[in-house]
Amino acid sequence: xxxxxxxxSTKPATAHPQKRARSLGVARNLGLVVALVLLxxxxxxxxxxxFASTNNVITVLSLASAIGVVAIGMTFVITGGGxxxxxxxxxxxxxxxxxxxxxQAMAENVGWIVIVTTxxxxxxxxxxxxxxxxxxxxxVPFIATLAMLASARGLAExxxxxxxxxxxxxxxxxxxxxxxxxxxxxxxxxALVVIAGWFLLNRTTFGRRTFAVGGNTEAARLAGIKVxxxxxxxxxxxxxxxxLAAVMLxxxxxxxxxxxxxxxxxxxxxxxxxxxxxLSGGRGTVVGTLLGVLIFTTLTNVFTLNNLSTSVQxxxxxxxxxxxxxxxxxxxxxxT
Amino acid sequence: xxxxxxxxxGIVKTFPGVRALDGVDLTLRAGxxxxxxxQNGAGKSTLIKVLSGAHAVDEGEIRLDGEPVSFGDxxxxxxxxxxxxxxxxxxxxxxxxxxxxxxxxxKTRLGFAxxxxxxxxxxxxxxxxxxxxxxxxxxxxxxxxxxxxxxxVARALSRRARLIVMDEPSAVLDPDxxxxxxxxxxxxxxxxxxxxxxxHRLEEIRRIGDRLTVLKDGRTVAADLSARDTPTSxxxxxxxxxxxxxxxxxxxxxxxxxxxxxxxxxxGRDGEFEDVSFSVxxxxxxxxxxxxxxxxxxxxxxxxxxxxxxRGSVTVDGRALRRGSVDAAVAAGLGLCPEERKSQGLVLDExxxxxxSLASLTRFSRLGATRDAAERAAAHEAARxxxxxxxDPDRVTRTLSGGNQQKVVLARWLLRSCRVxxxxxPTRGVDVGARSEIYALIRSLADDGLAVVxxxxxxDEVLGLSDRVLVxxxxxxxxxxxxxxxxxxxxxxxxxxxxxxxxxxxxxxxxKGDAA
Numbered sequence: 120x121x122x123x124x125x126x127x128s129t130k131p132a133t134a135h136p137q138k139r140a141r142s143l144g145v146a147r148n149l150g151l152v153v154a155l156v157l158l159x160x161x162x163x164x165x166x167x168x169x170f171a172s173t174n175n176v177i178t179v180l181s182l183a184s185a186i187g188v189v190a191i192g193m194t195f196v197i198t199g200g201g202x203x204x205x206x207x208x209x210x211x212x213x214x215x216x217x218x219x220x221x222x223q224a225m226a227e228n229v230g231w232i233v234i235v236t237t238x239x240x241x242x243x244x245x246x247x248x249x250x251x252x253x254x255x256x257x258x259v260p261f262i263a264t265l266a267m268l269a270s271a272r273g274l275a276e277x278x279x280x281x282x283x284x285x286x287x288x289x290x291x292x293x294x295x296x297x298x299x300x301x302x303x304x305x306x307x308x309x310a311l312v313v314i315a316g317w318f319l320l321n322r323t324t325f326g327r328r329t330f331a332v333g334g335n336t337e338a339a340r341l342a343g344i345k346v347x348x349x350x351x352x353x354x355x356x357x358x359x360x361x362x363l364a365a366v367m368l369x370x371x372x373x374x375x376x377x378x379x380x381x382x383x384x385x386x387x388x389x390x391x392x393x394x395x396x397x398l399s400g401g402r403g404t405v406v407g408t409l410l411g412v413l414i415f416t417t418l419t420n421v422f423t424l425n426n427l428s429t430s431v432q433x434x435x436x437x438x439x440x441x442x443x444x445x446x447x448x449x450x451x452x453x454x455t
Numbered sequence: 456x457x458x459x460x461x462x463x464x465g466i467v468k469t470f471p472g473v474r475a476l477d478g479v480d481l482t483l484r485a486g487x488x489x490x491x492x493x494q495n496g497a498g499k500s501t502l503i504k505v506l507s508g509a510h511a512v513d514e515g516e517i518r519l520d521g522e523p524v525s526f527g528d529x530x531x532x533x534x535x536x537x538x539x540x541x542x543x544x545x546x547x548x549x550x551x552x553x554x555x556x557x558x559x560x561x562k563t564r565l566g567f568a569x570x571x572x573x574x575x576x577x578x579x580x581x582x583x584x585x586x587x588x589x590x591x592x593x594x595x596x597x598x599x600x601x602x603x604x605x606x607x608v609a610r611a612l613s614r615r616a617r618l619i620v621m622d623e624p625s626a627v628l629d630p631d632x633x634x635x636x637x638x639x640x641x642x643x644x645x646x647x648x649x650x651x652x653x654x655h656r657l658e659e660i661r662r663i664g665d666r667l668t669v670l671k672d673g674r675t676v677a678a679d680l681s682a683r684d685t686p687t688s689x690x691x692x693x694x695x696x697x698x699x700x701x702x703x704x705x706x707x708x709x710x711x712x713x714x715x716x717x718x719x720x721x722x723g724r725d726g727e728f729e730d731v732s733f734s735v736x737x738x739x740x741x742x743x744x745x746x747x748x749x750x751x752x753x754x755x756x757x758x759x760x761x762x763x764x765x766r767g768s769v770t771v772d773g774r775a776l777r778r779g780s781v782d783a784a785v786a787a788g789l790g791l792c793p794e795e796r797k798s799q800g801l802v803l804d805e806x807x808x809x810x811x812s813l814a815s816l817t818r819f820s821r822l823g824a825t826r827d828a829a830e831r832a833a834a835h836e837a838a839r840x841x842x843x844x845x846x847d848p849d850r851v852t853r854t855l856s857g858g859n860q861q862k863v864v865l866a867r868w869l870l871r872s873c874r875v876x877x878x879x880x881p882t883r884g885v886d887v888g889a890r891s892e893i894y895a896l897i898r899s900l901a902d903d904g905l906a907v908v909x910x911x912x913x914x915d916e917v918l919g920l921s922d923r924v925l926v927x928x929x930x931x932x933x934x935x936x937x938x939x940x941x942x943x944x945x946x947x948x949x950x951x952x953x954x955x956x957x958x959x960x961x962x963x964x965x966x967k968g969d970a971a
Contacts, residue, residue: 323823324816331813334802341761341799342814342867343785401804 150446151394151410154439158417166424175420177302183416184309185210185367186383190390190408191316192360197388197396198320198403199353200333201253201260205267206361206387209245210380212275213238213365218284218375221291231291234369239362245271246358250351268384275377284375295370305367312360317405329353333400389436390415393443414439458521460485460649461506461537461618466515468501473857473884475501477673479515483618488640488650490660490682493670494694494747494912496883499653502670503622506651507539508532538611539620542627544603546595553577553591556610580609584639601632608639618649625659637663655694655747657687669693691746691947695914702891703919704898713737716906717789717875719758722767727753728930731767735875735906740897742921742938743910744946750930751910752794755877758908759791760784771875785814790868792861794879794910800864801852808834808848810863814871837866841896858882858889865896875906882916894920914943928953 162170169175189206196203217238221230245267252263286292297304320326328349331339340346361380368379392398393414394407415436422432461483468476476498483489493499504510505517508526517524519535526532532539546555553574554561562569562576577591586605595603604624611619621640625633640650640663654660660667664682668675669690677693715734722731728750735741743751756762758769763779770776777783793799801810811834812819819830835848841862843855852863861881868876881897882890897920901907911917917924918938926934926949934949 318824322825322827324820324825325823327809327813327816327825330805330809331802334805335798337799338802339813340781341759341791341793343782344813345782401802 148395148404148406148410151407151414154443155410155414155417158414158421162417162421162424166421169424170421173301175424177306179413179416179420180306180309181303181371182419183412184303184305185364185371186386186390186416187309187409187412188312188360188364188367189357189383190387190394190412191312191405192357193387193391194316194394194396194403194405194408195320195329196260196353196357197391197398198333198400199329199350200336200400201350201353202388202398203249203264203354203357204261204384205245205249205264205271206357207380207383208268208271208275209242209358209361210365210368210383211377212245212271212278213241213362214369214375214379215275215279215284215377216241216375217365218286218369219278221286221288221375222284230288231294234286234288234291235295235366238365238369239359242358242360242362242365243355244358245361246355247351249358250354253354254347254350272377279375279377281377283378286369286373286375291370292373295366303370305370308363308367312363313405313409320403320405325352330401330403333397333403335401386415389440393440459483459518460520462516462518462521463505464516464518466502466505466517467513468505468510469513471854471856474886475673476505476512478675479670479673480675480678481668482679483649483651485617485649486644486647487665488644488652488663488682490664490667491651491653491670492655492657492660492667492690492694494655496880497670497694498673499670500622501673503539503541503620503653506532506537506618506620508537533614533616536615536617537620538614538616538618540604540607540611540622540624542622542624544607546603546606548594548596550595551591552581552589552593552595552598552606555595555606556580556591556613558610560614576613577609580612581605583612583642584609585642586639599632600627601635604628604636605639608643616648618651619643620651620653622653623655624652625654625656633659657690687951688944688947691951692943695746695912695943695947702894704895706922707738707898707902716772717758717908718770720768720770722754722757722764722769724753724757724762724765727762728757728927729766731927731932733925733932733935735908737874737904737906738901739923740901740907740909740921742917742924743908743927744914744917744924744950745912745927746950747912749927749950751927752879753930754927755791755879755908755910756793758784759789759877761791785871785873788872788874789877790814790871790873790875791877792864792868792879792881794883796857796860796864796884801860803851803853805852806849807838807843807852807855807863810852811837811848811866811870814867818871833870834866837870838863840869841866842892856886856889857884858886858893861885861893862896865900869900873905875908876900877908877910879910880912881909882911882913890916914946918943918946926950 189210193203193206217234220237221234249264249267252258253260256263295304320329328339328344331342331344332346332349336346365379369375390411391408394404394411396403396407418435418439419432422435459482463479463481466476466479467474479498479502491499491502501510505512508529508531511527524535526535547558550558556577557573562573574591578587581587581589581591584605589598589602589605595606598606608619624636628636643650652664660682666679667682668679669677671694713736715736717735719734720732723729731754733741743754745751753762757764760776760779760781760783768775771787771789774787776787797803802813808831812830816825819826819833831848838848839846843859843862843866852860855863878897882893885893897907897909909917909920918941921938924936924938924941924946925932926946928950933953
């Protein structure tokens, strides 16, 4: 090896692992896995069997599911160079709208399909509005989605009349409350979204365009990519995941409410960022986001099991975000 | 002649892949306006950053009052009496005039701002510059571009600057304001300051300059010329001429009877260019020659649909392109290698193979899913066919040299099988040595049947590379001819003739007014 690299000009230059984008992703994910394992160790030591029980693991996973689905959608938007502050509000609006249609649903056995379809359609509609304002209205994402945050949540309050709407549709309860192999359906849904998200980002032209648009919008445009249309797709995709998250939340709580999804925008962005997706766009990882979500949910769980207040959890979350981003910057600097 | 205030000798500054400065000499004296001339990419901005302490030099010597110095950071340069006024003025819009002047060295007592003192000092400075009408309490954001520039000069003076570097200060000013700025500069000169004035407007340099230095490809090609007496033709030749001559590939006869592949007819955009018509046959290279600002880049970008045409049409192989649509142009077989390769051409943090496949994603996918292995292999082959070095499709594009980055953009369009290639400044930021290679590549692409349009500020490059040349000046094609029938002097004469005509024209309409 040492002799061939000195003399071997015929050998292709493979000896610069740090200059390769791929190994960086592995190193970053490794750090997250280590963090997650450490958290689990802390959980085991402090809460023992209560932490390791099957029930608790399932609780953690089902708590992670809804926010996790949103975070996967957020990964796409951020990788594409955008940001969306309205996700929590969209979840609330979708849940209220869907639970309203759910109570009016006529035929008993198709009720749950109506609820699910409504929630996802509302999410997509909000996403399309965001995307059109940003891509064609040239409003910066921060402002456009801030406006959506305010108005979607407001609309949810109007529709629900500030009341919590209980979903009585038995079909919905049966379909989404099912627990095949003892695991809630929503956890399977989350897993499905992660796999589909990974495939979409890494193995499709859609994903390739997302990286290009986020990495250098002008270069993507001049290479013939329809940047504006793609931006709309990205926000619509995130809207759809918000709709799905609303469905999952409704199945867990049996309610639609205008207070669902409060502060989810921050949780989702935090999970995406500690996962290793660059806020400036062009680099993103679905696996990292999954790990980010699991880290935050496990943290909450460990703290709750130890009877620590949510305020302490919030402080710990803040510290984790800072540490993760500092580490990320070190890794990024090493490559340049 | 007095002792030089600042003397730069043999300054070299390299960035990954490119020598931005490659032996710059510059001598500045007190009480003198020294002009720095050069095309875009000649190294002017890098040199400014060296002077202001933003970049450390790799080689060479800087002497201040005869003593060797080195500026580690901008503060060190300021302390040495060198103040830089950047093109994008670095003023804080929300603060007052006085606060901006003393930003970074505020007048304070025990941490409290001494508002009255600050304002009085600001008023004195502005009065000394002949602009007492700018009130110190006024918010910067409400001032005109000219007013902001005066404030920037006042700030430089508040730092006791001995050398003031001005980067294209006239670019944002109208003619009256330029006159006002010149009066300020004359005042500074009379008070013994040294001024480094950067511009590519020759008429301004004649008006305000004492001496001048010309940069080309990161080198000083002429130093300490007289700003007033050096003939324009000589200056333009220095700026555009080739110092180290690259080899141009031999022309091959294009198939004469082949119908034109690209036809541009009566193309125009308000305020940019008018009535541009030309056609390119397969195998032919057509060059657009002209100075910066003549409208060449605007023309190719409009042909490509990146700017929307207001008039005229672009036809490829008999089919008209939709206006203002890049993807229609790409679908019809056009490809653009843009002027600003890094900001417009490449996703720098992405690997080489993915930059190459960027325009051909659908070709390497099935039902939206990418076929990574096929894509990478094809991109690798395209990279090899243009000889991207190192031969590694997984390398991050940022780490390549300028010439190899340009080849990556070329490879993108080869992989796309494009039929019309538009090249805007194909050798900008490419080392002189690597240029011959790019030229040979472009010619071989034409020989394979592509129609090629080349834009360059380097007249020798346009003439050497193209079969036919269109001379562009002031947004119009003033001449079109086979490049054999022209030489650099003839092209320069054509450009200058248009400029002089335009100058006469504006002079007639705009008699120099002293009231301002």
